[in-house]
Every structure is written in C-alpha cells, then in structure tokens.
Amino acid sequence: MMDLHSQTLTQLKDGLGxxxxxxxxLTQALLDRIAAHGEELNAFITVMxxxxxxxxxxxxxxxxxxxxxxxxxxxxxxxxIFCTRDVLTTCGSRMLENFVSPYDATIVERMAAAGxxxxxxxNMDEFxxxxxxxxxxxxxxxxxxxxxxSPGGSSGGSAASVAARLSPAATATxxxxxxxxxxxxxxxxxxxxxxxxxxxxxxxxxxxSLDQAGVITRSAADAALLLGxxxxxxxxxxxxxxxPVPDYVAGLDGSLKGLRVGIVRQHFDDGLDDATGKxxxxxxxxxxxxxxxxxxxxxxxxxxxxxxxxxxxxxECSSNLSRFDGVRFGHRAExxxxxxxxxxxSRGEGFGAEVKRxxxxxxxxxxxxxxxxYYLKAQKVRQLVSDDFSRAFENVDVIAGxxxxxxxxxxxxxxxDPITMYLNDIYTIGANLAGLPAMSTPCGMVDGLPVGLHLxxxxxxxxxxxxxxxxxxQQTDWHAQCPEAYx
Amino acid sequence: MxxxxxxxxxxxxxxxxxxADDELAETQEKLSRxxxxxxxxxxxxxxxxxxxxxxxxxxxxxxPDQVTEANERDKVQENAPSVSDGHYLVPKVLE
Numbered sequence: 239m240m241d242l243h244s245q246t247l248t249q250l251k252d253g254l255g256x257x258x259x260x261x262x263x264l265t266q267a268l269l270d271r272i273a274a275h276g277e278e279l280n281a282f283i284t285v286m287x288x289x290x291x292x293x294x295x296x297x298x299x300x301x302x303x304x305x306x307x308x309x310x311x312x313x314x315x316x317x318x319i320f321c322t323r324d325v326l327t328t329c330g331s332r333m334l335e336n337f338v339s340p341y342d343a344t345i346v347e348r349m350a351a352a353g354x355x356x357x358x359x360x361n362m363d364e365f366x367x368x369x370x371x372x373x374x375x376x377x378x379x380x381x382x383x384x385x386x387x388s389p390g391g392s393s394g395g396s397a398a399s400v401a402a403r404l405s406p407a408a409t410a411t412x413x414x415x416x417x418x419x420x421x422x423x424x425x426x427x428x429x430x431x432x433x434x435x436x437x438x439x440x441x442x443x444x445x446x447s448l449d450q451a452g453v454i455t456r457s458a459a460d461a462a463l464l465l466g467x468x469x470x471x472x473x474x475x476x477x478x479x480x481x482p483v484p485d486y487v488a489g490l491d492g493s494l495k496g497l498r499v500g501i502v503r504q505h506f507d508d509g510l511d512d513a514t515g516k517x518x519x520x521x522x523x524x525x526x527x528x529x530x531x532x533x534x535x536x537x538x539x540x541x542x543x544x545x546x547x548x549x550x551x552x553x554e555c556s557s558n559l560s561r562f563d564g565v566r567f568g569h570r571a572e573x574x575x576x577x578x579x580x581x582x583x584s585r586g587e588g589f590g591a592e593v594k595r596x597x598x599x600x601x602x603x604x605x606x607x608x609x610x611x612y613y614l615k616a617q618k619v620r621q622l623v624s625d626d627f628s629r630a631f632e633n634v635d636v637i638a639g640x641x642x643x644x645x646x647x648x649x650x651x652x653x654x655d656p657i658t659m660y661l662n663d664i665y666t667i668g669a670n671l672a673g674l675p676a677m678s679t680p681c682g683m684v685d686g687l688p689v690g691l692h693l694x695x696x697x698x699x700x701x702x703x704x705x706x707x708x709x710x711x712q713q714t715d716w717h718a719q720c721p722e723a724y725x
Numbered sequence: 726m727x728x729x730x731x732x733x734x735x736x737x738x739x740x741x742x743x744x745a746d747d748e749l750a751e752t753q754e755k756l757s758r759x760x761x762x763x764x765x766x767x768x769x770x771x772x773x774x775x776x777x778x779x780x781x782x783x784x785x786x787x788x789p790d791q792v793t794e795a796n797e798r799d800k801v802q803e804n805a806p807s808v809s810d811g812h813y814l815v816p817k818v819l820e
Binding site: 336337338340432433434447473476479539542545546548549556560563564565566567568569570574575576577578579580581582583585586587589591594595597598599601602603605611612614615616617618619620621622624655656657660671672673697 | 728733736737738739740741742743744745748751752755756758759760762763765766767769771774775776777778779780781783785786788797800801803804805806807813815816817818
C-alpha cells in the first residue's frame, strides 16, 4: 500500500470507503508526520492532537454505523483565521495570542458535520496581511522546496503543510492572492471561489468586500470535493449569496474541446521572470493540445489593480480592526493611564508593523479631505477593472496566465520595501477586485522551484475552472511532484 | 517624503495606535512610499464612472430583527482582559 501521507484526499476517501485503513490509523500517521516536520517548517500555530484522535474514532464509529458523511474521517487543517470553538484562534497576531474562540466558523462547522478530522491550525501572515508569511507574530513559515525561501502568504502554513504532505488539504483565505500565490510557490492547488460563494462567518475579517474562503489541496479533484461541502448560502454572513451549489466533483469530467482561453499580453511583459513565463506558455500549449483555443484579451486597467487594492483593502481593514480595543478580547496593555492610553497602547503593542501600516494607510485614505481622492477614486477604478473582465469574458471562458511573477523568493528579500512585496500579487489581485473565482494549478519547475498556472473565470464559473485544472492534471504530473525531503 | 512626522502621528492617533519612538521614522518612510504608490490612481480616467458598491451588484440583504443567538455571556467574557459581574472593566472615564 502507498504511504498514507502521499495519497490525495480523493484517494484517501476511497481507501477509507474500502476499509483499507481506518481514520484513526490515517490521523495517527499524519500527526506523527506533523510531529516530525511541523516545527522545521513552522507551519502550525496549534496542533490538535487529542481532539483529532477523538474525532477520528468518532468518524470510524459513524462509518461502522452506516453514517459516513462526504468527508468522513478525512484529515484537514484550518488556517488560523477561522474561529474554532474552544481552540486557540490567533490570526497570526500577538493581539489574539490567547484568544480561544467561543464559536465555530460556518465552514468549520460544515466540514466537521461532513466528518472531517481537524489536525491543527496553520500559521499565516498577521491578520492575513502579507505575501510571504513573514508578518506572522509566530515567525515565518518555510517553503518545503527550499527552507531559505518563503512559501508565500498569507496562507503560507496551509500551503506548506499540504506541500510537505503533513495534511492532504487545508482551508485558506484570499483577499488579494493569499490562497493562489502560496499555492503557486509550493506546488499545490489553490482555489478561491466567487465572492460570496463560501460563508465568511467566523472568518476573521480583513477586507470584507474582497475576502473569500477557499482551499489548498494537491489536486483539482480534491478542491472540488471540499468546495462542495464549504459552498452555499449562510444567513449568518451578510455577504453570502444565495446561488445553487452544483456537484463540483461530477463537473470535473468533460473535454476541454472548444474551451476559449484568454491570454493577457501584459501578463507576459517585462515584470515576468523568463523561465516562469516559459513554463506557463508550455502549460497553455497543453491546454491547446487538449482542444482549447487561445485568444488574446485586453485588460486595459491592469496596472491600476495593485494601487486600487492598496487603497480599498487598507480602508476596510482600518474599519474591521477597530474592534480590537483591548476591552472585550485580545491583548491589553499593562497599567493604562486612561481609556485613550488603553486603546492606543493595547493596539500599538498587539499589532505588528505591517498591520499597523495597513491600518494607518486605511485611516489616511478615509480621513477628512482625502476620501474623494483616494477611496472614492479607487472604487471607481475598481469598477473599471471589473468592466474590463466582463468585456473579456464576452469572448473567452477562462483567462490563463502566471500566478506569480517569479518562483519562491528568499525569506527577508522583500521585507524592506512594502511596494516590492505588494507587486508580488500583481496577477492575482484583479480577481478579488472583481469578485471572480480563480485558482492556481501547478504547471512547471524552475531550478527546482514550482510554478503556478493562474486561471480566472466569470462569476460562478467554479466548475469550468476546476474542470480545466483537472483535465490539465490528467495530461501532466506537475501537481504530483513532492519535495524530496517530504516524500 | 509625502508625509511628515506630525501627519504620521496624527494618523496614528486617529487609528488609536501608539507608535514607539523607534517605529516613527520607519513608519513615516514606508507610509510615504505607499501613499506615493497609490497616488498613481489619480491618472486613471474615471469621469462618469459610478464607484463600485458591490463586486456582484448585490443589494445589502436584511433579516428580521429577531434574537437568534443564545446568551453565552460568561463564555464570551472568558476572553476579556478584565470583567466583573458580567461587566467589562476599563480605566475610570468619569471623575
């Protein structure tokens, strides 16, 4: 039998169904791997050993009783941005270092109800603000492909744990690329659904008009399996949209014949590393050989995406993070002189440098006299960006290109200049601004480092993205490659 | 630099953030760079453009004003830094 840790979620589901192994055996095997490798990667903030073993036993009992849910006995990990009842939920911040959530996020609840076994909570950039996992209060995560390099961010711990085979799948969140960029840099599949597709209830808010929950997995089929459980209307999230949830797994089959793939010329301009571009072009040729047609499309306002994002996201974050006041939960400064001192020092001490910069950027762009020039202007440009995508999708079914400009960069390389770090998300941010579903799928290697193919679709086109990626994975084995140290 | 130290201190106060002395210079420099970077938006042609209100043009959904959650005050307050008899404690605000 193939090692349990090297199997995909779909393979493990089949194995559990056949009775080849129990959830308890599987959970134990992965907890042992986490014990062996979790620390060297710094991928976890909390490992839920006892609870996982208990839940695995319950899953096995449920299966024996004929009550196996869709995810019965399957191990997963949650990004530490999702509230988990009675479990530490830090969001990668000193502010929430001791926060034990009194409730479960909707997706945590839904996955548990389907029988999933949670192994732990993964490390992340503080409040999901970062593209390298270096803003985490708990230290950076290391890339399993090269420990000197970043796994990307903000969902770096989720990506690293899946890439290193410590967990077959992970939940993650994406506000500007935080699922797709780490997936690309670690050779995993990262899926961000349409805005409003998956409930944000219990997902600690960063920028509410951009945030969306999704998954990091080892195959498109695994992403489809999880998305089917996570997606769907939730009245507890005021931004949740009531839209039918198709059978994503059934939707994987079908040929790419006739699929219209849009290529954006600017995606292949100077900013793109040559070898990365070559790998992406080869991937496009594979899609073409499978029957897809390639067409050039234009996104004229592409260059405005990153600056637009760095007005809108900080503005929303400055508002969302005002709840951290040192009074009801979270860090409180010692011996406050008065209420103002309590607020200012609790927040000054509890937040790290990048989070403070974003809050201040947001406060500035929303402040009297600047609102029209920055925030209102950015929301207008955002409409232009969204219109560009709408026009492009009149002629194509999916837009394909690189997920990131380069493979994984070294830890410490981009920490001096916030703008250099922000530009790492240049290809991914547009999908968040327009609320579109998007994913990264492994498509090549450059000097032993993974490259991701980025796919963006129109609203609610999750099925066609997953099918494109799945069919690509039938012809290629990039997604199956694993760092030597973690085989 | 596009922001001077006084402006940075003012923004920090609006955001209720105390910056340590050694944080001020770096914050000024990096915030200025971010503001310069987003300033390029001013070149975008947006006459006649209606600002986006929702990425999928949805209207805000409302629900009936009914209590839906059970009272879990004690459990919720386990996370509070300082409570007494169900109340959150803060420094004295009235003399």
